[in-house]
Amino acid sequence: MSKRILITGAAGFLGSHLCDRFIGEGYRVVGMDNLITGDLKNIEHLFALEQFEFYHHDVSNFVHVAGELDYILHFASPASPIDYLKIPIQTLKVGSLGTHNLLGLAMNKNARLLIASTSEVYGDPLVHPQSEEYYGNVNTIGPRGVYDEAKRFQESMTMAYHRFHGLETRIVRIFNTYGPRMRLNDGRVIPAFMGQALRGEDLTVFGDGSQTRSFCFVDDQVEGIYRLLHSDYSDPVNIGNPHEITILDFAKEIVKLTGTDQKIIFKDLPQDDPLRRRPDISVAKQLLGWEPKTSREEGMKKTFEYFKSLSKEELGKREHKDFAKHIRR
Incomplete structure (x- = not known):
């Protein structure tokens, strides 16, 4: 009989792509999501499949799934600044x-559990690029602390179960990932820029735009996660794209890609916004034989086509005014 896997956060951006991948690999998939940030549209194409079932449930409450499970992927968590600034308590609870x-x-x-950690555990890094050995530079009480510390605690709890109980665990540290099914205007760089471009608005860059990010296409990210789950390695592994770009240069790329003539405007840099972000993926290369294959040009074209397909109503939605001033990842 085919193996069975539980994927939490299944209706989210990355979770939905993981559901697709594991169904494609012949798994029976149990999706779980409380839909606080996820969207059933991301997985509606799976509901007719016999090998997919969905539980509408908040994992911060007791979790029961009938029958056997071989694997669990824990991807339930708000992941954008707009979300975790609006629902900070829920963010802390889902991580703990x-x-x-x-x-x-x-x-x-008796299932193997893989948790989705994040590059945010490194905070505003004092080491560049960031390797798994770096402990990070995190402001525990700053606006980002609810997300950063939830993920750091999540890693600690997972390793405690691994060491004390001998539980099979895996930890992926995810760097900025993009692609179809991202929510427009969720506070992250790519959907924010693309939403502004498609609405004919000026592109907003925080600070002087010299801060950097490294963007990994979702297909590459899913491949790295899939390989890590099936590896024998229990320590954290960075999965991301090491090709670094400044936010200002990236904004110029968006203007060129979208064929628009928007201006780039500048606003104050938010508190604790990381100035440099690039993964050291040496462990993933050596351990998993993994590195990203999709160029930013190719990935951004696919992502832009997805955003162009959205309805005018979806394009018209903007970040909540009380949170738009905060950090973009």
């Missing part, structure tokens, strides 16, 4: 209580 509940479920089912 949610992780604890899923660790208990993994113990009960």
Whole structure:
């Protein structure tokens, strides 16, 4: 019989792509999401499939799944600044209580658990590029702290279960990932820029635009996660694209890609916004034989085509005025 996997955050951007991948690999997939930031449209194409089932549930509460489970992927968490600034308590709870509940479920089912951590555990890094050995530079009480510390605690809890109980665990540290099904205007750089360009608005750059990011296309990210799950390595692994670009240069790329003539305007840099972000993927290369294959030009074209297909109503939605001033990832 085919193996069965639980994917939390299944209706989210990355979670939905993981559902597609594992169904494509012949798995029976149980998707779980409380839909606080996820969207059923991302997985509606799966509901007719016999090998897919969906639970509308918040993993911060006790999690029960009937039957056997071979694997669990914990991807339930707000991931954009707009979201975790609006729902900070839920963000902390899903990283702590949610992780604890899923660790208990993994113990009960004798399942291997992979958790989605993030490059945000490095904070505003003092080391560049960021390797898994770097402990980070995080402001625990700053506006980003609810997300950063939830993920750092999640890693600690997971390693405690691995060491104390011998539970099979994996930890992926995800760097900026993009592609179809991202929510427009969720506070992250790519959907924010593309939404502004498609609406004919000026592109907003925070600070002077010299801060850097490294963008990984979703197909490459999913491939790295898939390989890590099936590896024998329990320490954290960076999965991201090491090709670094400044936000200002990236904004210029967006203007060129979209064929628009918008201006680039500048606003104050938000508190604790990381100035440089690039993964050291040496471990992933050596351990998993993985590195990203999709060029930024190719990936951005696919992403732009997706955003262009959205309705005028979706394009018209903007970031909440109280949160738009905050950090973009």
